[in-house]
Amino acid sequence: xxxxxxxxxxxxxxxxxxxxxxxxxxxxxxxxxxxxxxxxxxxxxxxxxxxxxxxxxxxxxxxxxxxxxxxxxxxxxxxxxxxxxxxxxxxxxxxxxxxxxxxxxxxxxxxxxxxxxxxxxxxxxxxxxxxxxxxxxxxxxxxxxxxxxxxxxxxxxxxxxxxxxxxxxxxxxxxxxxxxxxxxxxxxxxxxxxxxxxxxxxxxxxxxxxxxxxxxxxxxxxxxxxxxxxxxxxxxxxxxxxxxxxxxxxxxxxxxxxxxxxxxxxxxxxxxxxxxxxxxxxxxxxxxxxxxxxx
Amino acid sequence: xxxxxxxxxxxxxxxxxxxxxxxxxxxxxxxxxxxxxxxxxxxxxxxxxxxxxxxxxxxxxxxxxxxxxxxxxxxxxxxxxxxxxxxxxxxxxxxxxxxxxxxxxxxxxxxxxxxxxxxxxxxxxxxxxxxxxxxxxxxxxxxxxxxxxxxxxxxxxxxxxxxxxxxxxxxxxxxxxxxxxxxxxxxxxxxxxxxxxxxxxxxxxxxxxxxxxxxxxxxxxxxxxxxxxxxxxxxxxxxxxxxxxxxxxxxxxxxxxxxxxxxxxxxxxxxxxxxxxxxxxxxxxxxxxxxxxxxxxxxxxxxxxxxxxxxxxxxxxxxxxxxxxxxxxxxxxxxxxxxxxxxxxxxxxxxxxxxxxxxxxxxxxxxxxxxxxxxxxxxxxxxxxxxxxxxxxxxxxxxxxxxxxxxxxxxxxxxxxxxxxxxxxxxxxxxxxxxxxxxxxxxxxxxxxxxxxxxxxxxxxxxxxxxxxxxxxxxxxxxxxxxxxx
Numbered sequence: 001x002x003x004x005x006x007x008x009x010x011x012x013x014x015x016x017x018x019x020x021x022x023x024x025x026x027x028x029x030x031x032x033x034x035x036x037x038x039x040x041x042x043x044x045x046x047x048x049x050x051x052x053x054x055x056x057x058x059x060x061x062x063x064x065x066x067x068x069x070x071x072x073x074x075x076x077x078x079x080x081x082x083x084x085x086x087x088x089x090x091x092x093x094x095x096x097x098x099x100x101x102x103x104x105x106x107x108x109x110x111x112x113x114x115x116x117x118x119x120x121x122x123x124x125x126x127x128x129x130x131x132x133x134x135x136x137x138x139x140x141x142x143x144x145x146x147x148x149x150x151x152x153x154x155x156x157x158x159x160x161x162x163x164x165x166x167x168x169x170x171x172x173x174x175x176x177x178x179x180x181x182x183x184x185x186x187x188x189x190x191x192x193x194x195x196x197x198x199x200x201x202x203x204x205x206x207x208x209x210x211x212x213x214x215x216x217x218x219x220x221x222x223x224x225x226x227x228x229x230x231x232x233x234x235x236x237x238x239x240x241x242x243x244x245x246x247x248x249x250x251x252x253x254x255x256x257x258x259x260x261x262x263x264x265x266x267x268x269x270x271x272x273x274x275x276x277x278x279x280x281x282x283x284x285x286x287x288x289x290x291x292x293x294x295x
Numbered sequence: 296x297x298x299x300x301x302x303x304x305x306x307x308x309x310x311x312x313x314x315x316x317x318x319x320x321x322x323x324x325x326x327x328x329x330x331x332x333x334x335x336x337x338x339x340x341x342x343x344x345x346x347x348x349x350x351x352x353x354x355x356x357x358x359x360x361x362x363x364x365x366x367x368x369x370x371x372x373x374x375x376x377x378x379x380x381x382x383x384x385x386x387x388x389x390x391x392x393x394x395x396x397x398x399x400x401x402x403x404x405x406x407x408x409x410x411x412x413x414x415x416x417x418x419x420x421x422x423x424x425x426x427x428x429x430x431x432x433x434x435x436x437x438x439x440x441x442x443x444x445x446x447x448x449x450x451x452x453x454x455x456x457x458x459x460x461x462x463x464x465x466x467x468x469x470x471x472x473x474x475x476x477x478x479x480x481x482x483x484x485x486x487x488x489x490x491x492x493x494x495x496x497x498x499x500x501x502x503x504x505x506x507x508x509x510x511x512x513x514x515x516x517x518x519x520x521x522x523x524x525x526x527x528x529x530x531x532x533x534x535x536x537x538x539x540x541x542x543x544x545x546x547x548x549x550x551x552x553x554x555x556x557x558x559x560x561x562x563x564x565x566x567x568x569x570x571x572x573x574x575x576x577x578x579x580x581x582x583x584x585x586x587x588x589x590x591x592x593x594x595x596x597x598x599x600x601x602x603x604x605x606x607x608x609x610x611x612x613x614x615x616x617x618x619x620x621x622x623x624x625x626x627x628x629x630x631x632x633x634x635x636x637x638x639x640x641x642x643x644x645x646x647x648x649x650x651x652x653x654x655x656x657x658x659x660x661x662x663x664x665x666x667x668x669x670x671x672x673x674x675x676x677x678x679x680x681x682x683x684x685x686x687x688x689x690x691x692x693x694x695x696x697x698x699x700x701x702x703x704x705x706x707x708x709x710x711x712x713x714x715x716x717x718x719x720x721x722x723x724x725x726x727x728x729x730x731x732x733x734x735x736x737x738x739x740x741x742x743x744x745x746x747x748x749x750x751x752x753x754x755x756x757x758x759x760x761x762x763x764x765x766x767x768x769x770x771x772x773x774x775x776x777x778x779x780x781x
Contacts, residue, residue: 007725009745012576022416024311024628032306215575250306251619258306 003143008176008212017207020251021244027281030243034072034278036258037242038065041075042100042231042266046107046199052087055080058295059091066275066292069282075271076260077130081106082123089127100130100165104155107169107198109134113151120158130163131155132231134198135182137172145185152189165193165231165264170209171201179209183216187228193264197234204234205266210245214252230257233266239277242270311628313405313415320406320492323354326362326515327498329369330508336361343492346412347625347634347669355491358514360523363483366512367529370454370481373509378451378479382438389437389476391504392497393430396423396469399500403493407465408625410492412634412670413588415626425750426469429768432752433473436773440478443773448780451479452555453531455776456524458545459494460537461487461636462591462692468494470756470767471534472511478776480532483512485524487537489637491515522548530554534775536593539690539716539761557765557775559593559757561690562718564739565711566596566747569704570604572723576745578612581696584721584747586620586632586674590694591640593762594719596747597691600707603700610678610698614659617674622663632694635670644672644693651677651686656697682713690716704729708736717759721747740766 025033043062045054055078062075077098078088089099101123105111111119120131133155139147156164166186170179186194194213196205210232217228230253232245242265249257257263272294276287323340325332335356342351358366377385396403400423407418440449455475459467468484475482486494498513514520518541525533525545532555535545539560549556566584568577584596601609625633635641652658656677665671672693680687680697687697701707711720719741722730734742740757743749750756755771757763765775 007571007573009573009576009725012573012579012745015746016576016579022420022628023308025308026311027309029307029309029311036306246306255305 003145003181005177005181008180010176013176013208013211017211017248020211020247021207023247025243025247031278031281033243033246034239034274036246037239037265037274038075038271039073040258040260040263040265041271042077042079042233042264043075043271044079044199044233044266044268046079046081046102050081050084052084054295055084055087056091059088059097061271061293061295062097063092063095065271069275069278072275072278076264079132079266082119082126082128085123085126085128098129099127100132101128102132102198103128104133106132106134107200109136110138113154116151117154117158120155124158124160124162128162130165131159132165132167132195134167134169135186137169140173140178140182148182149185149189152186152191156190163192164190165195165229166191167195167198167233169198169201170196170213171203176208176212179212180216183213184220187217187220191228193229193231195231195233195264195266199234199266201234205232205236205245207244207248210248211252214248218253227262229262229264231264231266236265236267237269238273239270242267242274308629310624312624312626313408313628315405315409315626318402318405320353324491324495324515325356326358326366327495327501327511327513328362328366329512330502330506332498335359336365341488343410343489345409345669346489346636347666349668352409353492355495355515357488357516358485358520362514363520363523363527366483366514367454367527369509370483370512371529373507374451374453374481377481377507377510380479382440385477385479386434386437388504388506389430389434389473392500392506393427393434395500395503396427396430399496400424400427403465403496405626406496407493408633411461411464411490412625412636414630414633415628416630417588422463422466425752426466429466429469429473429752433477433772436474436770437477440773440777443770444777444779449777450780452776452778453480454529455480455482455532455534456485456527456530457482458485458521458524458533458535458537459487460593461490462588462593464490465493465497467536468497471536474767474772475534475776476510478773480776481510483514483524483530485514485516485521488515488517525549532556532776534765535559542763555775557767558763559765559767560761560763562593562595562716562758562762563598563688563690563714564594564596564716564719564721565598565600565714565737566721567600567707567711567723567733568602568605568609569707569722569724569729570602571725571729572605573725573745574605574608574612577723578609578616580721580723580745580747581613582616582620585696586617586694587748589632589635589672591636591692592748594741594748595692596719596721597696598687598714599696599698600701600710601698602707603702606698606700610676614676617661617676620661620663620674622661622671622673623666632674635672635693638670640692641670641672644691644695647686647689647691648675648695651680651684651697654684654686656680656684656686682710688714704733708733712736712738715761718762719743
């Protein structure tokens with residue numbers, strides 16, 4: 001069966017996304033926005049050089065990002081490769097911060113379905129409470145929607161109790177219409193969250209793709225009654241970018257999406273910029289980088 | 296180690312009002328004639344009021360018939376010298392005005408918002424930058440006029456009288472003055488009585504730019520001033536933007552006199568959404584088409600024509616989107632919809648909305664909190680509208696959209712053209728061929744495809760039918776200010 005795409009106008013998307021980037025977020029709204037941004041953050045490390053030591057340090061930062069700013073909440077989750085899930089889960093035990101793992105041959109997903117399922121199973125068995133899978137772009141670009149959905153459904157099953165975030169890797173899909181289509185496939189196939197990017201592609205969670213995916217969530221939730229979350233990942237590297245994403249969510253889906261149960265921002269470097277900007281709202285001076293721990 | 300509870304955090308934007316302490320507005324403004332501010336011959340000063348608070352901002356002199364005569368004499372005397380300057384010399388002055396508008400952009404934007412009630416977001420991002428862009432564009436034409444009207448020798452008309460409305464005060468002044476000056480005319484501009492302040496700041500800018508005295512006069516006043524101006528002996532052209540009723544009166548007043556005329560009048564523009572449109576972007580375009588500047592836009596997309604197959608979806612999405620509009624303090628940087636320009640305009644909107652209800656259309660108004668003082672109207676949508684209803688025919692000039700449906704392309708074209716007006720139209724479809732087919736069948740001066748209310752100094756703007764005649768913007772905008780010599 002040939003694919004039918006809903007129309008999405010590139011120019012209109014860019015205009016609306018830019019317009020929402022011009023909202024003025026000052027004083028108390030900025031403080032609260034920063035607290036929300038931290039509370040929905042998936043603090044992430046996805047490097048070949050990750051070690052148990054690095055992950056433990058990151059977990060400490062996740063639980064208490066800034067001891068000098070007690071009103072800053074813990075982040076939502078720590079996101080690591082499957083081999084380090086056990087370390088993270090142990091370090092986060094009893095803190096309320098969740099353990100998330102990428103899986104399914106992240107980031108390219110160019111492995112067999114069996115390997116994807118084993119990858120997922122390993123992560124879940126080691127204690128991952130959330131799994132970030134990648135869709136098969138190979139199948140999607142070849143027009144094989146059925147295989148894309150089948151893989152998601154299979155991984156969904158392998159996740160068991162764990163929450164499933166489906167990465168559609170927007171930068172590799174070719175158009176906003178395909179971004180919307182992939183979002184719909186992922187939601188129909190049972191995703192708990194849909195996520196923009198791996199952070200390893202040419203572009204990440206641009207305001208435009210965020211808007212397109214948020215509108216897809218709004219329409220899907222309206223139609224099906226099932227609530228799906230959104231995760232922006234890749235390129236959200238500072239406070240301004242994080243607040244822009246929050247504005248997009250607030251004005252597309254509403255305030256009820258501004259919670260870790262429905263929204264995540266995948267980031268690493270943005271956290272310290274959020275802390276520095278928060279400190280500035282209190283002291284009136286820009287903080288120094290060394291005022292906050294690296295991880 | 297403590298763990299924060301995971302409840303949803305409420306988040307509202309804190310008030311973000313633009314500062315006003317940088318303004319240097321005077322308490323009182325005179326008439327700008329011969330490069331200086333003057334007392335009117337018969338002293339009459341009227342307050343210009345902030346429609347968001349009903350507080351007076353400054354007192355402004357209104358010009359009487361004697362002042363008009365004087366301004367025309369001065370403009371006549373100045374015109375030959377101005378026209379005799381080489382084009383590139385005139386261009387220097389016009390470029391200077393453009394740059395000074397940019398330099399004083401913040402002050403102009405805040406003044407425009409205070410005086411007229413439009414959201415700062417619009418005055419800052421649209422009105423003022425576009426006003427500067429128009430001066431830049433026409434400055435570039437000043438030494439290329441013979442290429443503006445292909446292969447003909449051209450000359451300026453002389454003294455032009457220009458009357459602009461209150462919805463885009465500075466921008467409309469720029470639309471009028473920039474081409475007139477580039478072509479070598481001298482100009483007498485009458486701003487609207489409710490929004491004279493940015494025109495008076497523009498007078499200061501003309502002084503700063505050292506524009507030769509008498510090239511531009513600015514005469515605030517009401518309809519009586521305008522009537523005196525168009526009847527004044529010694530003018531060579533009238534350019535008017537405003538209501539169709541006043542346009543008719545001007546045309547009658549000019550009958551039998553050798554005076555050129557261009558009119559840009561009202562509209563009831565059709566915004567046509569086909570079933571193959573990008574619906575979410577179409578909804579944004581509908582919002583931008585009718586709620587931009589509280590709907591005080593002559594080309595507002597006030598007649599929404601939606602294909603029946605998608606009407607339910609479009610209406611539901613539009614209504615949801617309307618609920619997210621931020622209505623209130625125009626100076627707040629996050630405000631989307633500001634104050635209605637005047638008590639009189641509010642009355643007109645209320646009267647037509649009542650007519651819509653009486654005639655049986657279904658009204659929905661956004662339940663937003665409106666400030667107690669000032670003039671406000673909540674964004675409103677009428678569904679089940681028939682082409683026979685007044686709200687489908689008459690220009691409301693407010694934040695009110697009338698939704699009608701159609702079944703086929705032919706019906707959409709017929710319904711869109713079924714109006715005494717023909718200023719603008721919007722077409723929303725993903726099919727290029729359909730867009731071209733419909734655009735060429737529409738009797739409207741501007742047709743936007745997959746966007747609405749976008750303006751550019753290079754593009755011609757103007758009407759069909761009772762929306763007026765003559766074009767402003769781009770090379771076409773030169774023609775009404777030139778005569779062909781040979």
